[in-house]
Amino acid sequence: NAGVTQTPKFQVLKTGQSMTLQCAQDMNHEYMSWYRQDPGMGLRLIHYSVGAGITDQGEVPNGYNVSRSTTEDFPLRLLSAAPSQTSVYFCASSYDGGLYNEQFFGPGTRLTVL
Amino acid sequence: AQKVTQAQTEISVVEKEDVTLDCVYETRDTTYYLFWYKQPPSGELVFLIRRNSFDEQNEISGRYSWNFQKSTSSFNFTITASQVVDSAVYFCALSVGISSGSARQLTFGSGTQLTVLP
Numbered sequence: 556n557a558g559v560t561q562t563p564k565f566q567v568l569k570t571g572q573s574m575t576l577q578c579a580q581d582m583n584h585e586y587m588s589w590y591r592q593d594p595g596m597g598l599r600l601i602h603y604s605v606g607a608g609i610t611d612q613g614e615v616p617n618g619y620n621v622s623r624s625t626t627e628d629f630p631l632r633l634l635s636a637a638p639s640q641t642s643v644y645f646c647a648s649s650y651d652g653g654l655y656n657e658q659f660f661g662p663g664t665r666l667t668v669l
Numbered sequence: 670a671q672k673v674t675q676a677q678t679e680i681s682v683v684e685k686e687d688v689t690l691d692c693v694y695e696t697r698d699t700t701y702y703l704f705w706y707k708q709p710p711s712g713e714l715v716f717l718i719r720r721n722s723f724d725e726q727n728e729i730s731g732r733y734s735w736n737f738q739k740s741t742s743s744f745n746f747t748i749t750a751s752q753v754v755d756s757a758v759y760f761c762a763l764s765v766g767i768s769s770g771s772a773r774q775l776t777f778g779s780g781t782q783l784t785v786l787p
Contacts, residue, residue, distance in 0.1 A: 597777035657716040
């Protein structure tokens with residue numbers, strides 16, 4: 556199993572550009588989520604999905620869109636990049652949305668917005 | 670609202686010393702889970718342990734041990750005889766249910782950077 560994969564690993568954008576961060580998992584997990592990691596702030600939840608066709612907002616959803624057309628894929632779209640979106644983005648998955656399930660994380664995408 | 674506090678931003682120890690990472694949480698939920706994750710320099714977060722709110726037994730796994738105390742809302746992590754490979758950022762996280770659905774809300778602390786010097 557590849558686990559959770561993310562592409563790209565690094566990305567530089569100009570303010571106003573849009574892009575999609577890709578995330579895929581091959582563990583048949585129902586629950587997938589996106590976090591951003593900023594210095595001194597830990598990981599903050601952007602969006603999550605409890606299954607194909609179902610998504611919901613997390614703590615910091617503004618400026619991001621998600622969709623979940625398949626169990627495997629959960630892309631994150633930046634609509635109009637802003638310098639405040641400079642961060643490291645992690646995709647994670649778990650068996651389902653139960654409280655007890657540990658999450659499996661991807662390697663992260665380091666995004667810089669100029 | 671849930672909150673996880675890791676007051677120690679950075680800790681530096683010399684190899685073979687013991688080190689304890691503190692985690693204090695806040696929640697009004699009576700059912701919850703606590704987690705510790707490790708983020709080595711490579712960047713990927715790795716799950717270490719989970720503990721539910723009804724199980725206050727301490728746990729030991731090799732050089733790692735965890736002390737969960739509901740009375741003080743703490744879930745501390747101790748590394749015995751630290752090694753250079755233990756150098757990483759360690760995150761404590763709290764998992765509670767979301768009232769509007771079946772998914773849980775996972776709240777992370779800000780992390781503790783542990784550096785083990787040779």
